[in-house]
Each structure stands twice: as structure tokens, then as C-alpha cells.
Amino acid sequence: MTITMTRDSNNVVATARRAARLLAAAVLFTTAAGAQDTQRAQEAQGPWRIGVSTGGYVPLSSLIVAADTRDTHLGAGPSFSLDAQYRLRSSLALYGNGTLAFGDVRLGSSIQPAVVGPSSQVMLAGGTAGVFLTSPGLLGEHLQPTLRVGGGFKFYSFDLTDAESQLRPTADIGVGLRGIGVGRIDVTAEVRYLLSTFDQSKLPTRGIAPQNQRQNDLVLSIGFGIRP
Numbered sequence: 001m002t003i004t005m006t007r008d009s010n011n012v013v014a015t016a017r018r019a020a021r022l023l024a025a026a027v028l029f030t031t032a033a034g035a036q037d038t039q040r041a042q043e044a045q046g047p048w049r050i051g052v053s054t055g056g057y058v059p060l061s062s063l064i065v066a067a068d069t070r071d072t073h074l075g076a077g078p079s080f081s082l083d084a085q086y087r088l089r090s091s092l093a094l095y096g097n098g099t100l101a102f103g104d105v106r107l108g109s110s111i112q113p114a115v116v117g118p119s120s121q122v123m124l125a126g127g128t129a130g131v132f133l134t135s136p137g138l139l140g141e142h143l144q145p146t147l148r149v150g151g152g153f154k155f156y157s158f159d160l161t162d163a164e165s166q167l168r169p170t171a172d173i174g175v176g177l178r179g180i181g182v183g184r185i186d187v188t189a190e191v192r193y194l195l196s197t198f199d200q201s202k203l204p205t206r207g208i209a210p211q212n213q214r215q216n217d218l219v220l221s222i223g224f225g226i227r228p
Contacts (some may be wrong), residue, residue: 029077045226049093053188053223057101057124060216062108064205070109074122077103079219083186087194091134093146097172099219104161112204114161119159124217126194128152128172142181148174148188154196156214159169162204168215170196181213184227 057079063073079101085093101124112174130150138144150172176190194217201210 004013011165030116044216045095047087048228049083049087049225051081051085051185051188051223053081053083053221053227055079055081055223057103057221058218058220059103060218061198061214063105063203063213063215064108064200064208065213066109068109072108073094073106075104075106077101079221081221081223083223083225085132085225087164090136093132093134094129095132095150096129097127097150097152099128100124101219103124110201110205110208112206116160118130121159124172125155125156125157126172128154128170130172134178140224142179144178144180146174146176146178146188148172148192154194156198156202157205158206160204164202166199166202168196169195170194174219178225186225186227187223188225189222190220192221193217195217 043209054065056076058076059074062073064072066171080100081097081099083095087093103122105121105122108131127148129152136144152167154170157194170204172194174190174192177186178188180186196215197212198215200213
């Protein structure tokens with residue numbers, strides 16, 4: 001009896017293992033087939049993708065670090081982006097991106113007391129280009145992780161007395177998710193990291209020797225894209 005029960009248990013375990021293997025194979029095949037269908041549908045729509053997004057601009061660094069901790073820094077604000085991509089392969093595209101962000105400058109102790117306006121508003125314009133990578137099928141049929149790596153410039157425009165606009169080089173690194181279907185429209189969520197420096201001599205400083213200060217920013221965005 002014990003031998004019979006042991007054999008029956010072994011048979012049940014073996015059958016369950018075979019069923020699990022078949023189920024796993026079916027899931028993988030279905031996912032791969034769905035990803036291939038979605039990929040073929042995208043490729044049939046042409047190589048261009050035009051995207052728009054909105055979100056928030058978040059400065060991570062101070063413009064001027066003061067000894068008394070009253071730093072001069074930028075405040076967070078809304079951002080808007082236009083993104084054009086040209087697909088070279090199923091997972092590789094070239095991109096060009098334009099971003100506008102609107103914030104303000106919080107004055108610290110290293111700014112001259114006479115700096116009073118006309119306002120504290122700041123406009124940041126960015127233009128970058130580079131490569132855009134996706135991974136079809138990694139997270140299923142309708143969800144793709146994304147990575148962008150590129151470079152370009154940031155343009156700062158101040159509304160402060162005696163403050164000068166400036167153009168600075170920047171790196172552009174972004175990670176995100178793209179939700180796709182079989183149509184021409186997709187949705188995106190992305191975090192971009194813009195690494196650059198800031199020329200302090202463009203601000204009316206006092207008591208310091210102006211230098212190039214690190215100025216790194218985050219751009220958090222959600223949006224959608226259309227394939228013509």
C-alpha cells in the first residue's frame with residue numbers, strides 16, 4: 001500500500017510539473033506572439049513618432065551655495081516637451097527633444113541687495129538629441145521600458161535686474177515606460193536627468209568669486225505619442 005501511494009504521489013508531482021512547464025511555455029509563446037504582432041503593427045505605421053508631454057521641472061542644485069546656508073536656487077515649476085523620434089530598428093530610434101520650463105529664483109545672501117525685479121520668474125528652454133532605446137516584449141505586449149541618452153543645451157532667461165541670460169551644455173538621460181496598443185497612439189511616463197553647470201557671473205553676485213556651479217535638474221513628465 002505504501003509503495004502504491006508513493007508511486008501515485010510521484011505520478012501526481014510529475015504530471016503537475018509537466019503541466020506547469022506546458023503552461024509556462026504557452027505563456028511565453030503567447031507573450032512573444034503578442035509582442036511580435038504589436039511590433040509588426042508599429043513597423044507598418046512608419047518610422048516617425050511625434051510626442052508631447054507635460055509635467056514638472058525640479059532643480060536639484062543651488063545656483064550659488066552660501067556660507068550661511070541661504071543659497072540662491074531655482075524653484076520647481078511646470079514643464080512642457082515636444083519629442084520627435086525616427087525609428088532605425090524595432091528597439092532603437094534617434095530623437096530630438098525641446099523642453100520649456102517655468103520657475104522662479106529664490107534669492108540668497110550672495111545676491112546684491114538691489115536685485116528686486118521686475119520679477120523673480122525664470123524660463124528654462126532645453127534642446128537635446130540622441131538615441132532612444134525600447135525593449136519590446138520585456139514587460140508584456142503593451143508595456144515597454146525606455147531609455148534615452150543624449151546631449152544638447154539649456155538656456156536660462158531671467159527677469160531680475162542685472163541678470164543675464166545664458167546658454168549651457170547639458171547631458172540628457174531618461175528612463176520611463178511606454179504603453180502601446182495596436183493603434184497609432186501610445187502613452188508615456190518618464191523621468192529625465194539633465195546634467196549641466198551654471199555660470200554664476202551672469203547673476204549680480206556679491207562677496208564671492210563667480211564660478212561654474214553644478215546645476216542638475218529632473219524633468220518628470222507624462223504624455224502621448226502619435227505615429228503618422
